[in-house]
Amino acid sequence: MKKVYNKISDVIELWVNQSQSEAKAGNVFFEKNIIYSYGNHYPIAVIYKDIVLINNKSYSVTTQKHKNWVKWALNNKFDYVEVKDPENALNPENLKDLRDKIKELKNKYKKAYLQKQWRYESFFEVVNYYRKFKNVFYHSNKSDLIPSELKLRLIKHQIELILADREKRRIEGVLIPKDLFKHYQKKTITPEMILKCRNAEVRSILLKNYGYGRLINQFKHKIIDKDIKKDYELVRLYIPKNETIKDWQGNITRELPEDIMLIKVKDTSTGTFYVLRVPLEVKTCLEAIAWTFRMTPDEYKLEVEA
Amino acid sequence: MLKKLGRQGELLIKRVNKKEVLENKKLIKLNHRVLAEGEATGHKHELTTGTLYNTSWGNNLFIELGTPTELRHPEHNTLEIEKGFFEVITQREFNDRRVRD
Numbered sequence: 001m002k003k004v005y006n007k008i009s010d011v012i013e014l015w016v017n018q019s020q021s022e023a024k025a026g027n028v029f030f031e032k033n034i035i036y037s038y039g040n041h042y043p044i045a046v047i048y049k050d051i052v053l054i055n056n057k058s059y060s061v062t063t064q065k066h067k068n069w070v071k072w073a074l075n076n077k078f079d080y081v082e083v084k085d086p087e088n089a090l091n092p093e094n095l096k097d098l099r100d101k102i103k104e105l106k107n108k109y110k111k112a113y114l115q116k117q118w119r120y121e122s123f124f125e126v127v128n129y130y131r132k133f134k135n136v137f138y139h140s141n142k143s144d145l146i147p148s149e150l151k152l153r154l155i156k157h158q159i160e161l162i163l164a165d166r167e168k169r170r171i172e173g174v175l176i177p178k179d180l181f182k183h184y185q186k187k188t189i190t191p192e193m194i195l196k197c198r199n200a201e202v203r204s205i206l207l208k209n210y211g212y213g214r215l216i217n218q219f220k221h222k223i224i225d226k227d228i229k230k231d232y233e234l235v236r237l238y239i240p241k242n243e244t245i246k247d248w249q250g251n252i253t254r255e256l257p258e259d260i261m262l263i264k265v266k267d268t269s270t271g272t273f274y275v276l277r278v279p280l281e282v283k284t285c286l287e288a289i290a291w292t293f294r295m296t297p298d299e300y301k302l303e304v305e306a
Numbered sequence: 307m308l309k310k311l312g313r314q315g316e317l318l319i320k321r322v323n324k325k326e327v328l329e330n331k332k333l334i335k336l337n338h339r340v341l342a343e344g345e346a347t348g349h350k351h352e353l354t355t356g357t358l359y360n361t362s363w364g365n366n367l368f369i370e371l372g373t374p375t376e377l378r379h380p381e382h383n384t385l386e387i388e389k390g391f392f393e394v395i396t397q398r399e400f401n402d403r404r405v406r407d
Binding site: 013014017018019173174175199200201261267268269270276277278279292293294295300301302303304305306 | 307308309310311312313314315316318334335336337344345347377379381382383384385386395397398399400
């Protein structure tokens, strides 16, 4: 079994997936479920069932960097809890307590077992459990997924501010970034803001609010192709060419803005409209959609679409 | 029922030959069944059964299904997938940006 790797990212990934018992790269290594930075004195995190406890103690810039990589790798795979006092929370005795608590909860929810619900229940029970010792605080990007019943429980545990702030920026269940939400409230959203928005779901909400027709009418445009059956539309927006911006040496510092090719697509399940940017070379709606999936129009022959 | 090629929202499921994939890529087994999760909504594309594999940092995602399986999402219709080995392709945008919902 290979134990020494060149990339820290590989080691972190192996640890997240628990594909092997130990591995090392640079100053990061893991032994079973615990990953360390520089030495055994600083455990970055420990995987425990479906939860990860992360060391919250600041140490050095590099260690912080390692910690961020771990958090990034955990994203979408585990809920994580930051622990202020790692020696207490990560020591085997407390982990044993945690294990017992989870067992107890498993039995409790056995009858009405729903995997997802149990996951949240157990997670927050554990958080509450540790709260008793005042050495843990809730920290998760997934707080928006919490059922309302549990939200009330969280409020009791003084984490309502984080949620309240985020919840306010939700439109139709979609979390809008802070800066865009300000413009949304003031109704000062511009077509450029919509086109620059990287998240397709957020962009769809903004587009719905702004209006697709209004957006394309802001630019000189040409409809290249239409698929009436599927309600797809391929549009080229002609962006006015600004003057080039040069620095003091005469070098061009900003490129001229390109024309934009957009495909407007309709989700078959939800009926929501999305716009996706595609290369200027595409000529048909089918070609554009196939391109978004790295395929040719001939290869893109769907049997089912949901 | 999806046999060769199907789609659920921004995910395309394509049947591939497992032997050919294993010749070129080393697969790592994942301990969850979530194919993708919306950043803004938190909604997940989740399989009911089967095994997920990725290569490195989630660049390529593969699923192996021993029995016909359902792919579920709160907003989309459920997609039924036949047993077999499939690649999961996430929709992209020009500038090679992944579509995130």
